[in-house]
Amino acid sequence: MTRDMLALSAAPPAKQPLVVLVSGMAGSGKSTFVSQLSSHLKKTRKAGYTINLDPAVQYLPFDINIDIRDTVNYKEVMKQYTLGPNGAILTALNLFTTKFDQVLQLVDKRAPELDYIVIDTPGQIEIFTWSASGTIITDTLAATHPTVICYVIDTPRSASPATFMSNMLYACSILYKTKLPFVLVWNKTDIKDHQFAVEWMRDFEAFQAALADDTTYMATLVNSMCMVLDEFYQHLSVVGVSSVTGTGMDALMDALAEARGRYDADYLPELERALKRKQAQEAKRQQGSLTKLMADMALDPAAAATAATTTSTTTTTDASQASATSEADRGHDGGMDGADGGDDTPFNPLHEDRRTRERDNDRLAQDRAEEASFSRFLGKSAS
Numbered sequence: 001m002t003r004d005m006l007a008l009s010a011a012p013p014a015k016q017p018l019v020v021l022v023s024g025m026a027g028s029g030k031s032t033f034v035s036q037l038s039s040h041l042k043k044t045r046k047a048g049y050t051i052n053l054d055p056a057v058q059y060l061p062f063d064i065n066i067d068i069r070d071t072v073n074y075k076e077v078m079k080q081y082t083l084g085p086n087g088a089i090l091t092a093l094n095l096f097t098t099k100f101d102q103v104l105q106l107v108d109k110r111a112p113e114l115d116y117i118v119i120d121t122p123g124q125i126e127i128f129t130w131s132a133s134g135t136i137i138t139d140t141l142a143a144t145h146p147t148v149i150c151y152v153i154d155t156p157r158s159a160s161p162a163t164f165m166s167n168m169l170y171a172c173s174i175l176y177k178t179k180l181p182f183v184l185v186w187n188k189t190d191i192k193d194h195q196f197a198v199e200w201m202r203d204f205e206a207f208q209a210a211l212a213d214d215t216t217y218m219a220t221l222v223n224s225m226c227m228v229l230d231e232f233y234q235h236l237s238v239v240g241v242s243s244v245t246g247t248g249m250d251a252l253m254d255a256l257a258e259a260r261g262r263y264d265a266d267y268l269p270e271l272e273r274a275l276k277r278k279q280a281q282e283a284k285r286q287q288g289s290l291t292k293l294m295a296d297m298a299l300d301p302a303a304a305a306t307a308a309t310t311t312s313t314t315t316t317t318d319a320s321q322a323s324a325t326s327e328a329d330r331g332h333d334g335g336m337d338g339a340d341g342g343d344d345t346p347f348n349p350l351h352e353d354r355r356t357r358e359r360d361n362d363r364l365a366q367d368r369a370e371e372a373s374f375s376r377f378l379g380k381s382a383s
């Protein structure tokens with residue numbers, strides 16, 4: 001039984017912390033956001049726990065409970081595997097994932113006394129979102145604890161329709177990959193208010209108006225993308241925060257609570273259905289392997305009996321052939337025959353050869369009979 005299945009089949013613990021996976025483009029302010037969220041939790045007397053999954057980060061402005069950098073030395077990975085920065089981040093993440101069961105044990109131990117587990121991820125979004133290790137970490141966490149994604153966006157840098165749309169497409173791809181409840185965090189609102197973005201998301205015509213003066217191919221493309229994303233916008237919570245000043249953090253807490261509700265209502269039942277499907281597929285696969293094994297072992301008793309008969313016939317034939325050969329050889333080698341004292345001469349290599357073959361054939365017949373009896377036993381056990 002996998003960890004997912006165990007997690008779901010076990011009785012739910014009294015208190016489950018909410019896992020907040022913080023994602024976003026490089027420089028969007030993820031680490032500053034995690035820092036602000038941590039201090040907000042402290043201020044509001046909530047128990048927070050922080051995990052850093054970015055092996056390449058130099059400095060983090062918050063206290064870290066579990067740090068990937070304590071397990072994997074990113075610079076050593078670059079040197080030893082002769083990798084570039086992105087390859088090294090991916091490899092470091094893969095190495096860390098091999099120890100992730102230990103991380104989970106630590107988290108599970110602390111979980112009953114925690115309210116939030118906040119996780120900072122590498123700025124190279126695709127390394128985390130689309131890598132096998134990122135998927136393993138996300139799926140395992142989501143199967144064990146309520147989990148939501150906070151996608152952090154640099155608001156001032158998304159003021160043009162094209163960068164806004166690029167960010168939305170990124171966010172959409174993460175939602176598509178993880179299927180987890182999603183909170184869009186428009187960050188850096190101390191520099192630029194995020195209302196323009198909210199309007200573009202809610203009002204298709206407002207976005208079209210922003211594109212009105214642009215008649216290039218890109219504008220047409222962005223326009224049609226906007227229609228595609230309309231459905232995506234319906235399933236999002238949207239908040240504006242400043243990770244520097246701390247404005248918008250109360251709204252963020254409300255959005256997280258609402259996203260947690262969506263995890264319980266939508267994600268968890270879907271996860272349970274997926275696990276049941278997986279269990280059924282696994283049972284079917286095992287049954288298929290067993291049937292194939294039984295077929296390979298010639299289960300049918302009649303077939304086994306035929307196999308045994310064929311073997312003994314072959315033995316007889318071999319023996320008579322050997323005998324005939326030895327007769328012929330005796331005729332040819334008469335002097336030697338007399339000297340060796342007849343047919344059963346122990347030192348006649350031809351006789352030795354025949355005896356070996358007879359022994360081998362007897363063993364083969366015995367093996368086949370045993371196989372047939374074992375197969376019959378398997379057949380009974382499976383039915």
Ligand SMILES: Nc1nc2c(ncn2[C@@H]2O[C@H](COP(=O)(O)OP(=O)(O)OP(=O)(O)O)[C@@H](O)[C@H]2O)c(=O)[nH]1
Nearest residue numbers: 025026027028029030031032123187188242243244
């Ligand atoms: N004015 C302002 N600056 C911010 C805010 N949040 C982050 N910053 C700044 O944005 C820059 C990048 O912030 P980080 O927290 O390092 O961003 P990150 O997404 O973790 O970066 P990577 O780890 O490289 O992906 C820093 O200079 C921060 O001080 C904010 O809300 N307001």
